[in-house]
Amino acid sequence: MTRRELARMAALSAAAGGLRAASGDVSVDCAFPGGNIMVDSIEGATVSLRQDLRDTAGDWFYWHFRVRGAAGRTLAVRFTRSAVIGARGPAVSLDRGLSWQWSETADAARQSFTYAVPSGSQEARFCMTIPYLESNLRAFLKRYRRSRFLRTGVLCRTAKGRSVELLEAGAVGDETRPVILLTARHHACESIAGFTLEGLLGAVLDAGEPGGRLRRNFRFLAVPFVDKDGVEDGDQGKNRRPRDHNRDYSGASVHASPAAIRKLVGSWPAGRLRFALDLHCPWLRGAGNEEIHFVGGPAKESWARIERLAAVLESIQTGPLPFRARNNLPFGKSWNTAANTSQGKSFSGWAAELPGIWAAGSLEIPYANAGGAVVTADAARALGSDLACSLGEVLES
């Protein structure tokens, strides 16, 4: 069989739903946690592929794949479904997903890119953003495994039998302390939120201030992966059918995690939940999506308090990603209207109405470019640390 026939066969098998396609020595696959790709064809080092939408209603842009056998060659990659490359090109990892760099390469249409794979790299991973998976969380928890201010538990099991982590930090086990509830990955693909959550929890757990005060005064509960199956399986998560995880807070919950969160919080006396914050990433790129911003709900008092928190964050921030409160998106503006909640209540919309809560909101953290600054894992963590300081300031006063 000729090389060309082999390539055609590989392309056919990929089109038939296979995850792996190979031509000569170049292969593309997504058979690892968080992986997502469908290969259309491979001709030499030229690859055509597209994001796997699975049960997404409409289009979305998450993809994450591995290329092997391309050492020393220049890959030409083209996405055949839609323009899914973000503001800084693909994120690239040459160490099996441990560290990531923005390649800053893409065509103007944001649908193709080239990448020269270093001669020593047997494997390169490409993703639309910097992934954050269970393995990242494990590495974070390992750093604090001796801390008496951290406890790792299980919120619930998913439909596929995975554990959804429930972390407790600060005044661990102290039922008299007010709770700050932090959630991320209601939308599976929104991985930058994971680094910001790490930064926030790290500030609570680290020696010195504000950690000392925060640990004394608050019990932090965090669900880093609300849609755990989606994160590990590499789903889009956003606009999932039959229901988006972040529309699952009214009526009977379809998914296990929102049901478990509602049950847990519902078992507390009114007012124990002081503050709830849901971490997200916005759309892929472009105006409004390259600025960090809080998103408001219809509850007016809650939004006024979120704006206070935002003002403090803007004034005290030390991290490299600029936050400007004027970029916040109050309820009623842009996409953030009643029409957007018709599919069901969001986590923060639900939480903001709980009796005795101080405020609830969501924060959007861009995928690649925030106020002109480069989004990296550390930069997103620094935002979390600044958030912790701000929370301390507004909630303790």
Ligand SMILES: [Zn+2]
């Ligand atoms: Zn989201």
